[in-house]
Structures are given as C-alpha cells and as structure tokens.
Amino acid sequence: MLAVIDYKAGNLTSVLKALEALGAKDVTVLADPAVMRGAERIILPGVGHFQATQVLSDSGMTDAVRAMTAQGVPFLGICVGLQWLFEGSTEAAQVKGLGAFSGMCERFETRDKVPHVGWNSIAVSKDSKLMQCIDNGAYVYYTHAYQAPLLKESVAITEYGGCRFTGAVERANVMGVQFHPEKSGATGLQVLRNFLSWTPSC
C-alpha cells in the first residue's frame, strides 16, 4: 500500500493524479493511523496553514509515522508536509512537528513579495536519492510564505529574497520537498518517480 495521509488541509487531487500517471499501485487515502499499518510507503501532502498539522498529533498519526519510519518505511512530505518534518513553524509555534530534522520553519524576511510563488531553480546534491536524474538548476514550482532552514541533509537548495532555504531534505528513508512535485512538470514527476522506485537496502 502507498499511503497518502489526508489531514483535511487543502486538496489531494493533484497529488493523486500525478501518482496515477506514474502508475503507482494500491494508493490509499487515509486519516486513521490504524489503516496505515503495513503501508510500504507514505506520502504527506499539504498546502495551507501549519496549524492544520495539529490533527496529526491528535489522531496518533505522528506516533505512527515515527514508528514506521524508524522501521525504514520511505516517507515523503510535500510543502507543509516537509515543514512538518522539522521541529515546527513560527506560523503556529504551539504545534509540534515530527522533529526528524532540527530547526524551525520561519516566514521569509524580505522586501520581495511574500508568498514566494512560481518556478524557481534548485541546486541539487549529486548523491541524493530523491534528486536522481534531476539537473542542477532545474526549475520547480513553489507556493509558500514559510521556509525551512538549511541543514547538511538539504539535498535541494533554492534562493529567494536574499534567503537560501531547503527545497528538499533527505536522511535515509525520510524525505521532504518544499516545492510541489505534482505541479513541477517533468522535473516534479521525476522526483516522485524517484521516491516511488527507491527501495531501502539492508
């Protein structure tokens, strides 16, 4: 099963459509951690406010994700889903993220327009699994006002408004993308394909 977590924030249709186009099998949209048991892969999409991720803690989803990723199940967070992998976001500071990566997400501080909307380029790490076959400087589609800090685990980096931030993050089986792979044309589909085809080695 490929689990797509629905936490009632925004719209899952585009992500599901992209997974379908890539031939993903046995895609299950779910909100109940009990249903997620046995999933081979997990995707957490998301657009909107960080506050919406509170429901993940309330429903026990956070604990389920923590347990399953510890066992090596590949996990991909998209947009707010990436931000949730960090400790939290100043957008809703009282809501805790998963804490798989250190640091808080913060609003862009710039005189340029916020939110950051549109196609921007990524500098990619060569040894990243998620960024396989993606050219350095490729364009992806972003729409967000909060950004995740740079870490050594950042595998795609984008610059906006004088700030360099994490476009994608990856440690073993836990991955996230701030941009929208389902809306980033051929480049985005390749990122999703990489996530779907990557198998953890023992």
Place this chain on the structure above:
Amino acid sequence: MLTKRIIACLDVKGGRVVKGVQFLSLKDAGDPAELAARHAEAGADEIVLLDITATHEGRGTLIDTVQRTARQLFIPFTVGGGIRSADDAAAVFDAGADKVSINSAALADPRLIDAIGHSFGAQAVIVAIDARRAGDLIEDAEVYVNGGRKIAGRKVLDWAREAEQRGAGEILLTSMDADGTRAGFDCALTAAVSEAVQIPVIASGGAGSAVHFAEVFKLGKADAALAASIFHFSVSDARSLKEQLQQEGIPVRLPC
C-alpha cells in the same frame, strides 16, 4: 532565481475555447483539454481556464471540462467562472484545479475570499479584477463585474488591497481597455496594483508581442503575465516568447 511566469489562458464558452476582442465578438479556438496540453508542452508555466459565460448565464462551472483538462496537466491549473461559494470552489478543486479565480462573486460578498482561503489556503485563491481606466489618474480606475458588463462601484487599487487583506494569494488584473487589442499591457495600471499589494500580480489584457511581455515585467512590475489569443492562433508559443524574454534579461523558466 524566481522566474517570471507565462500563463496561457483558455476562455471557455459551452465547453469550447473562445477568444474575444474587448470581451465581445468571440472566435472558436478549440478543445480546452487539447489546448491546455499543447500549451504545457510548448512551455507555458501555468494554465488558467475561465468559464467566461458562467456568471452571466447563471451556470455552474463546467466540472467535466475541468476534469478532462486537469487529467494530464502537471503544472499549476487555475479555474474561474461561476464560483459563488466555498462549495463551488471545493467542486472545482475536486475536479483537479489547484487554484480558483473569483471575480463577481467576491465583489458581491467579499467574505468569499476569506472562506475559500480558510478552507484551502491563500495560495488557492486568485482574485480576478476587470479594470477600466476612468480618466488619466490610476486611482480612478474602476472595477467591472459580470464579464465586464457592469460597473462594480469599487476603485481598482482599493479592491486589490482589500482582496489581499482578506487572504487572496494572487491578483489577476485584466485591463479591459487593452484586452484583445494586442497593442500591449496597461503597464502603469499593473505597476500601481503590484506596488499596492505584497502578493503576486498577474497582468492580463493586450499581449501582442514579446516586447509587450518584457514591458509588463520591467515597467509594469508584474510577477506573471497571461495571454490567450497570442498562443491559440500560433502567433507565438510560450517557448519562443521566453527565449526572446531571456535575451531582454527577464528571468524565465528555460529549458521548459
């Protein structure tokens, strides 16, 4: 570097793409799903589908058309026309749209902006403004509703600020004076709106050549620009347009 977006717009009437001159005399330009795919292939950064008669004739948005168009589209896809409630918006999102564009209904009840933004996020709400100059002063430019048929009684700059404050994610500004003329965008009006708000502004109306796009990005301070007729009748495609813009020093998504 963040690039300037080139957006292909499909004005749809009765399930077919049409394009008028100054909102009138419509010409048939093809099937929406086919044209959207062709534009994406030809390098458009985004697709907007506007059901131009929905409000006027009281029809709902053409969910079938949206579904068919969205199916093979993996770039941002916006749908407008006939969206009067958060439920209408939800149906369009379910059909595969990423953003909705609201116009007349937002003017009739501005709380619609808050409502859709609250449920689906600000990034999913574009407030479309049909603007017409009233004399030389930009501050006097007026907002029109119902496909440009009726004056709304709002000034363009005020309405743009209110839309942002209520949680719109982007403004789609159409100059009715320039629309369909292929004589260039209203750069002064676009710049005034772009400076009045912090959210991205999409310029629309008047595209006829690459020079016009370069002008609206440089002088008009637009974040994105939209064109329909320039692409449909193969006057130019997005890729060759972007190549020309790149030579003018405008950052664009290339290769695409």
